[in-house]
Amino acid sequence: MCLAVPMRVEEIKGDPEDFTQDQIARVDMDGVSTTVRLDVVDRWPEVGDYVIVHAGFAIHSLDEAEAKKNIELIRELASHMPPELLMADGS
Amino acid sequence: MKFVDEYRHGDLVKPLAERLRNTTITRPVRVMEVCGTHTMSIFRSGVRTIMPAGMEIVSGPGCPVCVTSASHMDAFIEMAGKKDVRVAIYGDLFRVPGTHGSLAQASAKGATVDIVYSAMDALERARQHPNELVVFLGVGFETTTPGIAATIMAAARENIDNFCVFSTQKVIPGPLDALMQDPELSIDGLICPGHVSAIIGAKAYQPFVDSYGLACVVAGFEPADLLKALLLLSEQINEGTPRVDNIYPRVVSWEGNQRAIAMMDEVFEPVDMQWRGLGVIPASGLGIRDTYRQFDAQKRLSITLPEAHEPKGCLCGKVLKGITTPPHCPLFGTRCTPATPVGPCMVSSEGTCAAYHKYGQSESI
Ligand code: SF4
Numbered sequence: 215m216c217l218a219v220p221m222r223v224e225e226i227k228g229d230p231e232d233f234t235q236d237q238i239a240r241v242d243m244d245g246v247s248t249t250v251r252l253d254v255v256d257r258w259p260e261v262g263d264y265v266i267v268h269a270g271f272a273i274h275s276l277d278e279a280e281a282k283k284n285i286e287l288i289r290e291l292a293s294h295m296p297p298e299l300l301m302a303d304g305s
Numbered sequence: 306m307k308f309v310d311e312y313r314h315g316d317l318v319k320p321l322a323e324r325l326r327n328t329t330i331t332r333p334v335r336v337m338e339v340c341g342t343h344t345m346s347i348f349r350s351g352v353r354t355i356m357p358a359g360m361e362i363v364s365g366p367g368c369p370v371c372v373t374s375a376s377h378m379d380a381f382i383e384m385a386g387k388k389d390v391r392v393a394i395y396g397d398l399f400r401v402p403g404t405h406g407s408l409a410q411a412s413a414k415g416a417t418v419d420i421v422y423s424a425m426d427a428l429e430r431a432r433q434h435p436n437e438l439v440v441f442l443g444v445g446f447e448t449t450t451p452g453i454a455a456t457i458m459a460a461a462r463e464n465i466d467n468f469c470v471f472s473t474q475k476v477i478p479g480p481l482d483a484l485m486q487d488p489e490l491s492i493d494g495l496i497c498p499g500h501v502s503a504i505i506g507a508k509a510y511q512p513f514v515d516s517y518g519l520a521c522v523v524a525g526f527e528p529a530d531l532l533k534a535l536l537l538l539s540e541q542i543n544e545g546t547p548r549v550d551n552i553y554p555r556v557v558s559w560e561g562n563q564r565a566i567a568m569m570d571e572v573f574e575p576v577d578m579q580w581r582g583l584g585v586i587p588a589s590g591l592g593i594r595d596t597y598r599q600f601d602a603q604k605r606l607s608i609t610l611p612e613a614h615e616p617k618g619c620l621c622g623k624v625l626k627g628i629t630t631p632p633h634c635p636l637f638g639t640r641c642t643p644a645t646p647v648g649p650c651m652v653s654s655e656g657t658c659a660a661y662h663k664y665g666q667s668e669s670i
Contacts, residue, residue, distance in 0.1 A: 216342035216448070216500045216526060234462060251425055253455035256503075256562040266503065266556055269395070269445070270423025271452035273565060274503050274556050 219243060220264035220276065221250070230258040239272065241265060321532035322355055328539045330359040335491060336538050337484075337627055339367035339477060340498035341655025342526050348664040350528035357539065363627035364660075366480050366583060367498060369445045370397045370653040371625055374579040375613035377473050378403035378649075381442055384471065384606060385416040391437045393427035396420045398444055401649045404613050424449070424456035424470070431460070431468035440602045443472040447504040450474045450591055451565035454572035457593070457600045471602035472593055475578055477501050478509055479589025485517045489628055494520035494538035496531070499553050504569075506561025507551040518547045525553040572597055579610070581649065582622030619648035624657050631658040638662060 221241035228237035230252075237252040239259065250265065252258065255272040259265055265272035338344060344364045347353060356362060366372045382403045385392040392408070399409045399420060412418040417437070421427050427441035443453050453470060460468045477498060484490055497510055502523045513519040520541035524534035530552060537550050551557055569591070578590025593601040602608065615622060619641070620634040631637045631650070641647040643659055650656035 216340065216498075233458065251423070251452065251455065253459075254451035254562070254565040254568055256558075256564055266500070268448045268500055269452055270425055271455070273448065273451070273500065273562060276555055280555060 217267060220266055221248075223259045223261055223263050223265060223275075226252070226259070226261060228252065239265065241267070241272075317529050318532065321529060321536065325352075325357065325532050325535055325539075326355045328357040328536065329543075330357050330539060331543050333359045333361070334493040334539075334542050335361045335363060335627075336494035336496060336520075336535070337363050337365045337492050338496040338498070339365040339481065340496075340501065341368035341371075341653065342500075343367065343496055343498065343524075343531070344657055344660050345655050346526045346528070347531055348660045350531060352528065352531050352535070356535070360535070360539065362535075363492075363630070364624075364657040365484060365627050366580060366625045367477075368625075368650070368653050368655050368657070369449075369475070370395075370401055371621060371649045371656045372475065372480075372580045372582070373398075373401070373444050373473055373649065374581045374610075375403060375615055376579065376610045378407075379405070379611045379613045380608055381471065382406065382408055382411050382416075383611070384440060384602070384608065385411045385418055386414075387606070389437050390606075391417040391419060391430060391434055391439045393419045393421045393430055393439055393441045395422075395442075395444065397653050397655075398442060400646065401652045402616055402647070404611075424453045425459070428456050428460055428465065428468055431465050435467055437467060438605075439468050440606075441468070441470045443470050443474045446475055446477055446498075446501050447569070448500045450573060451504060451562070451568050454568045457572050457597055458568070460600060461597060466599070469600045469602040469605050470593065471608070472573070472591060473578065474573065474591040475580070476575075476589055476591065477505070478512075479578070479586045480580060480583055481513060483583055483586050483589075484626065485513065485519065487626065490626060492519065492627070493542050494522070496534045496538070497521055497523040497549075499523070499525050499530075499556065502551075502553070502557045502561070504562050504565050507549050507557055507559050509561070510549045514547050514549055520547040521549045523549065523551040523553050523557050525556065580625075581615075582625040616647050621648040621650045621658070624650050631661040634658070 221243040225240040251271045257275045259275035266274040431439035507523045510521040522534040522537045524530045573591035575588040576590045576592035579585050623629040646652040650658035
């Protein structure tokens with residue numbers, strides 16, 4: 215099951231280059247604190263960033279600004295998508 | 306949290322829904338999704354009820370538990386019964402029936418079966434139980450493979466000897482290619498799985514555009530994502546301009562997650578893999594490389610896959626290919642329900658039969 219809700223990074227343990235130590239982040243989701251692994255995250259996050267987590271592993275990190283930018287994009291597309299683009303003539 | 310809610314916000318969703326409802330499709334088309342979370346989200350959001358006339362949406366082989374072959378299930382169950390073996394699994398696998406019973410039944414008879422949330426938790430069990438061999442059952446796609454690779458690498462680093470993985474990990478492009486070549490099924494568009502794509506990148510679908518003219522949209526799981534995906538698929542199909550559109554750039558890049566890919570490549574290599582309903586597909590699975598062979602349960606315990614049969618009367622194989630829908634199965638809702646599942650598509654919380662059952666969809670659209 216994919217969990218689409220990003221979790222906010224509260225604390226980081228480990229170093230992106232050092233695989234001999236644990237790479238862990240403490241994250242917050244809806245006020246509940248949990249830990250996730252950072253071994254396979256695409257970009258090493260900073261405290262305050264968000265991560266997308268799959269089966270205990272962060273797979274993607276994004277900052278809040280990135281997330282907000284995307285919302286704007288969707289909003290824009292929703293209001294400006296020209297209907298004729300989607301209508302086929304005839305049927 | 307707040308920004309996630311905005312994707313569900315009515316202001317955002319309504320105009321998209323309106324546009325989808327008003328979309329005209331020039332010819333009958335069939336689009337497929339291959340992600341259990343998309344399956345559930347499409348039902349839950351009601352997107353199915355506003356599909357344009359002529360557009361059909363089918364679920365493909367996107368639920369990892371459902372596509373696990375009956376012979377793999379039998380091998381899992383047999384292994385769980387071995388002395389000093391502790392099997393660690395994701396919860397969804399627990400009640401899936403094999404030829405003779407399930408892991409749940411094996412556990413009731415004394416087999417040790419631990420339900421874990423992640424492969425790292427299974428490794429922790431190995432640390433806690435040094436006198437048992439902990440076998441993690443790898444059932445999943447590219448989303449879980451990197452984490453399992455990281456876990457095997459951690460076990461190697463720490464010299465944890467009583468841990469191994471039975472890998473039935475699978476890749477998504479392999480079965481897609483098989484499905485595209487199936488004459489029984491003609492697929493015009495694909496909603497590409499969100500998190501699988503986060504790992505393999507949106508570029509993984511370009512070959513399907515080039516070879517088969519498949520319209521592809523990489524999408525997230527929110528109603529706005531799905532509506533937009535369907536709008537863009539209609540547009541690509543109507544205009545005859547198939548391409549890969551990525552509307553989930555907040556998570557998915559064109560190239561994918563390089564760190565995760567490198568880790569997967571370090572530990573795993575492509576192998577032929579058996580799928581429920583689809584048979585053996587070349588290079589569609591991931592086996593553990595020889596460098597890490599001590600962590601390969603199949604080699605370590607010399608497991609050969611037994612001959613197995615699908616549960617009697619179950620049409621899961623056809624459901625997984627999108628050839629039939631659950632209401633066409635004579636057992637659906639009668640002998641087969643979430644409380645008394647006959648096949649894996651009803652057991653898994655994200656199986657297509659479970660979705661139809663939960664959301665009361667008695668007719669196929
Ligand atoms: S309803 Fe049950 S028996 Fe029928 S295809 Fe689905 S899982 Fe199999």
